[in-house]
Amino acid sequence: MLKQSLNFKLSQKLSPQQIQLMKLIQLPTQAFEQKLKQEIDENPALDSGKEETQNEDDFSNNEEQNETMDLNIDDYINDDDTPYYKTQVNNYSADDQDKHIPYAAGKSFHQYLKSQLNTFILNEKERQIATFLVGSIDNSGYIRRTVIDIVDDLAFGENIIATEEEVESVLKKVQKLEPSGVGARNLEECLVIQLKQKRKKPARIDAINILENAFDYFAKKHYSKLIQKFDFTKEQLKNAIKEISKLNPKPGGAIVGNTKIVEQIVPDFTIKITEDKLDLLLNSRNVPELHISFEYNNMLKGYAAAKEKSKSQKEAVFFIKQKLDAAQWFIDAVRQRQQTLMLTMTAIMQHQEAYFLSGDEVKLKPMILKDIADKINMDVSTVSRVANSKYVDTPYGTKLIKYFFSESMKNDQGEDVSTKEIKNILQKVINEESKKKPLTDEKLAALLKEYGYLIARRTVAKYREQLNIPVARLRKEI
Secondary structure, eight states: OOOOOOOOOOOOOOOHHHHHHHHHHTOOHHHHHHHHHHHHHHOTTEEESSOOOOOHHHHHHHHHHHHHSOOOGGGTSSOOSSOGGGGOTTOSOTTOOOOOOOOOOOOOHHHHHHHHGGGSOOOHHHHHHHHHHHHTBOTTSBBOSOHHHHHHHHHHHSOOOOOHHHHHHHHHHHTTSSSTTTTBSSHHHHHHHHHHTSOOOHHHHHHHHHHHHOHHHHHTTOHHHHHHHHTOOHHHHHHHHHHHHTSOSOTTHHHHTSSOOOOOOOOSEEEEEETTEEEEEEOOTTOOOEEEOHHHHHHHHHHHHOSSOOHHHHHHHHHHHHHHHHHHHHHHHHHHHHHHHHHHHHHHHHHTHHHHHHOOGGGOOOBOHHHHHHHHTOOHHHHHHHHHHOEEEETTEEEEGGGGOBOEEEOTTSOEEEHHHHHHHHHHHHHHSOTTSOOOHHHHHHHHHHTTOOOOHHHHHHHHHHTTOOOGGGGOOO
16 A cells, blocks of 8 residues: 655765865875876866966856856756867877887796796696696695695586596696796695705705694794604704795795885975974975966856857856866865865874974874864864875884874873883884793783883783784794
């Protein structure tokens, strides 16, 4: 049975301008410069550089005339993703040249492995299996599937009927490819393959014995159990472990990761000390002065003055108005972005003034996102966007703004101290410990208590994990 009812609902929606502002705030300097260039290229109503002198009354009169025009705002307020003018073939100058930077083309990791298969004597079926196995190798150099799964994949995917013994036989040949250790199914097998391909000597034989028969003891660094199991001397065990430490646990990385991408960090802020006072500067090195195109305003004014308008003229008015609106929104968003960044970083600088003046990390005060958000009367998410993607150039190096945020904890005197300070002391204690008898989390908690920090063993374990420091057993050395 049909029934009508009336419901009231209160909801919040972000306007396109607010979404645009949030996206601009989280962009670092380099990405922001690219966004500016892209916007200037795509919107002809947006100009950069010094604004031409014009009568301010002209623009206000222009707006009044536009409001009197018989136009449906919905017809032009939704801008297309690709502006109409960019689809024209004559959008480029005759002087433009198609310039390309040459680059060197090389073999991929899998192409490199497949090329080595030609050095083996294989029949057609074996070559097909070998090619499939090479294709199953990941970027680390491992085959992460079992032999029975590979047999099924060959049958259903490649229409190749093979037994487990045939796949194992071909796999042994694939594991002879370079780099050494490629094609292994686990870390233990990868290390053993590398050792067996080297010239035999007592330490390597002992290392193979350890990996094949007591890998769990080795992984957990139970050295006393290894000595007892194999009747090694400490020197023998030390030499065997030294041989293992020379091996590559990710053989594929030797080729896949041979080109490293170096990211250049451009600081968004600069803090300088002038006569014991802090000066904050916002990096606007390549940010041009933006303004509305004077020509587009005059064009719109001319169309508005016309008494009779054709269909093409109305379409031109719609295009001009939406471009002018988009340009004005973007200019306002850029200005608000600059104000928000300066406001947020100024509050952070004032909160951590003692650190910025001295560079002593002990003077870093506890500070969370909400502390800064309350100071500047903004949402926590806005502060988070600034802190997570921006860098500041200080007299003590370039640092991510997030670095200055930390939780608080009370010491034995009841004072609030930064957890960053505790982590620094924890790192120092672990660096100075005896590696033959590393300190457990319980002993670390007792040492921190002597420094005046009353924290539990679980908290020590949490801080240790955040510092990427393994447990005491895995820090042990012979």
